[in-house]
Amino acid sequence: MLPGLDGLRFSHWQAARREDGIVVLALDRQDAAVNALSQDVLIELGDIVERLAIDPPKGVVFRSAKPSGFIAGADLKEFQEFDRKGTVDDAIRRGQAVFQKVAELPCPTVAAIHGFCMGGGTELALACDYRVASNHGSTRIGLPETKLGIFPGWGGSARLPRLVGAPAAMDMMLTGRTLSASAARGIGLVDKLAEPAVLEDAAAALALKGLQRPFGQRFKGWASNTWPARKVLAPQMAKQVARKAKKDQYPAPYALISTWERAGGKGIQARLDAERRAVVKLAGTATARNLIRIFFLTERLKGLGGKDHGIRHVHVVGAGVMGGDIAAWSAYKGFEVTLQDREQRFIDGALERAQALFAKKVRDEAKRPAVAARLKGDLAGDGVAAADLVIEAIIENPEAKRALYETLEPRLKPDALLTTNTSSIPLDELREHIDRPAQFAGLHYFNPVASMPLVEIVQHDRLDPATVQRLAAFCKALDKFPVPVAGTPGFLVNRVLFPYMLEAATAYAEGIPGVVIDKAAVRFGMPMGPIELIDTVGLDVAQGVGAELSPFLGLQLPAALATVEPGKRGKKDGQGIYAWKDGRAVKPEAPQGYAAPSDLEDRLILPLLNEAVACLHDGVVADADLLDAGVIFGTGFAPFRGGPIQHIRAAGADALVEKLKTLQARHGDRFAPRPGWDNPLLRQPPE
Template structure:
């Protein structure tokens, strides 16, 4: 049947019962990302199948990791540079459309990850069967890249599932477990992994009828009237979470469906191709693809071999306790130390609550909890491959702790500090093995914040940095190596932004107005709310350190009143009730200062330029990645350096000079602007 075809990525099996099994096993990668080579071979196979007309076809993966994670994103920039975006999208569409029209049953056999283009291929098949393994996830996450499914996925998902389920899948970008996919009709059958291929072959032979309720829902929610009503509702919902000018993809997807529906598939596919190709070449998608590639770069910094089995954490406060709970959650044996058991108990209680939410299987939850042990005496130090100090910010106290730990620390073990602002040059003094002493700076809340700064000093061994990066990957965090100067990268860049917000507040600009300006720019949270969340005492401490580092006095007005440190006291710049900020109403006739956005954002960008110039990080990509994943800086802008380059370095430098003339020297352009 397939004589003469030269196949690198696909294996073919023609069974005696007339069923053809096509196994995708991409030759040059450990996952089945859809490259041009993979799709060209698939096109040849489909052409041959259309002629030979077997009894049925099963698509299955030869990779243990999963089915297909999506298109090969690394090729996007080259496709865009050649002006081939529309052709690339349209060719994928037409290939999957040919699969959907094959005159015999087609089945996708899904295990592990099935995302983006993988899910679109499965939707082009007549049936889908999925493994019930824990790691099976099926989704259409293209919206996270600033586009939406463009190989027929948006059209077929809506036609198959109906609008509510399909849009929930595509607008959130979340991956569904096999059982969840079965519940909405995305897959027809769920089986044990060992039975996957047999179940797919059985489906190809006998087929299956989808429940009547699913079919009626799919039809009813795609009628013209339903589209007009539901589209308006969804636009309102999306607008609460994203601005159209920042993230146009969700709005474009809803509008394409509202106008074209899915009744005429050919017309709907063309509308999809035009909209997605336009989005893919826009600044949001280009920046979000870059952010994705930066994330992949961070994941690959240390490789897999970290040599760490046991982690010992000293300091059971919110940060230390949560680091310990997270490391145990990710499979490490962890001992947690503090002065008395009463200080450790709240951390263990928080861990229990976290595990109850995250781990549904009671046996697995008990296993995870058993990996986290209280250790008042610090016996775990001698067994640990990694010791993390997470006590309060005081250099003398930290030195004393390190000296005590070094008495029993085993050879080859790494000693790390979670300090958020103290220079590593100070903390590494007196260490018995400075080559294996580093900063490992987590962010709060540990479970949610993806970034960890690996803080370096000139006596640190490169192998220690690599092992720590590999450890970060093992606990599902993104590592960024940074210099050990005060504030490191993230806090150093955030400090002037938060200070300027407080000064604006003290000048009488309402907090809600300041926060709204930041949100309009694309920040995830307003700076006044952020200062209160972090704590005014913490913000003032970091601000003092940074002011000394820059050799300038802290701006006047940055004072902290007792009992008014922010969210933790229930009162700060805002009043807090039930963990939510109560923002006073802004008078209707209030006019915000014209330079409000510049005063907020440019100090942050100015500090980022300075960090790049003085080598706080190795390059602009790492800096942008660190600031995006550490602060939530508007991802669609690509990071502060990407934003500075897009806005025009000369223009922004001139604006800073004008702000300095009007408001003071804190706005003076730092070194590095001319190099941009």
């Protein structure tokens, strides 16, 4: 046992004294794959630091004993429990107090960072005198708390602006963006970079020798936090945030700016107190609770697929927008990909788009040729025989798809998987005449492939569960969230989204301006309005999905979707319901003095909620959580509301049914409550 630590028994921290006199405290949280800061971990650290303060060593290095990374942040499950018990204030106080003890240690302290360093891990590093980071590409440092509806509460928001200057610090916290080790070094968050093998030695050497930060960084840390600077910068920051998030929907960024503006020039304890009060208040909001719930939903989706997908070579048939982009993304993520179409010009266009993706995503120019080489045009379809996974992405026509499968399946390897990117056709219609239906499934991506995080794994009654597991693992390797869904028309996302888009098109046909319709949806929290969305996905695509879903849902296509003029399919043609310029919709202003109908928001949103209830009732997904996750990540449904089912619970299922009945009486039977509103799950308190 080390001097000063006699009598202490550690469950999570390992303490060792090096020959150079530096004490190394390594975190290895008991019974956990990754390090997260629970209250037990913090209490133990507090006891250790108190003892070290009595008889200080030459220096202290904090590191992780786990190969996966430094510290992933606070234990969010424990945080949820504190929220339920009303003890968040106690938890915030404890974390701040422990890290302040670290900051006040009468010896140099250094954080040795490798792998992920997030949230509370970064806050511990900020409490140290210095930070050394592994220059390995896996190192990422961040304070992502605003994505959870709060902001750094264990001293991060109090310390970072003083260290790197307010503009860089606030940008990092407001966006939740993570930084590479070199980027963190560039803003002054990290003092030195080191090879992984000598990380601890480099940290110990820094503790012994110290470091004088450049005058420019020290001046920036002081000047950007003065009263005049805060008064100038805070409104500018709030204005930038307002472009992306509304204060009543996402209060955390605004609270962070306000707290810094009021207290950023005070002493450390006053800054910590202001931080704590603001974070405790935010933690009790519905937004924070919903965003934390969504975090756990993402963890569940990641866990659906293991690592063993057995897929190396992907063959994509169809080089249109979806097929070409699926092929490019697969190549970017490390798979060998061959891309087939009936004409070389379609393949060439897809390869050009792929080069643009690689130029954007692969910042190291020297690595781009290797990425590009993984994607090959394949007019003759020779790649089918070598493929582990074939993805069909041709036109939405059942006969054409079945004819293609007849030519593909005889050439497949015995263990190869055949999938379709159909967006709405029931798989029971497609699996007929397939010799190996157990290895046939839907793999439904969303447009644009590079930015939409969801992939629906579409099932049918003769599908082998092992195929679903392999496809889920493949999605995980693509950094996509897989959601298994039933193979009924529209699956989950399009089935829920279509009534919403259809009602928007109906309202537009009635003469309600598109810009008014879009504003109503955005005001609710949707990422873009439904009229703009129709143009973005393409009126031709919307028409195809509508033709498949309308009979199933008993709905009628309005004129805007019933006939689509050539060259006016939306964004891709530069003209649809709106004109498009430089990738942006040109929206005509509403007539002066125009007042939107009072029930417009209900007309748009309630059909979506109505169909979500029907999907849950019909077993399209396994449970309500998967439904909420699928609709959030597949449509962008207002994350701060927690998903359709969570929103129904918060708004009151009975009240929403009454609203549907009112709309039914006013506008027609398309608003009739769908089966499933009597589900007790809808009347539980919001999670």
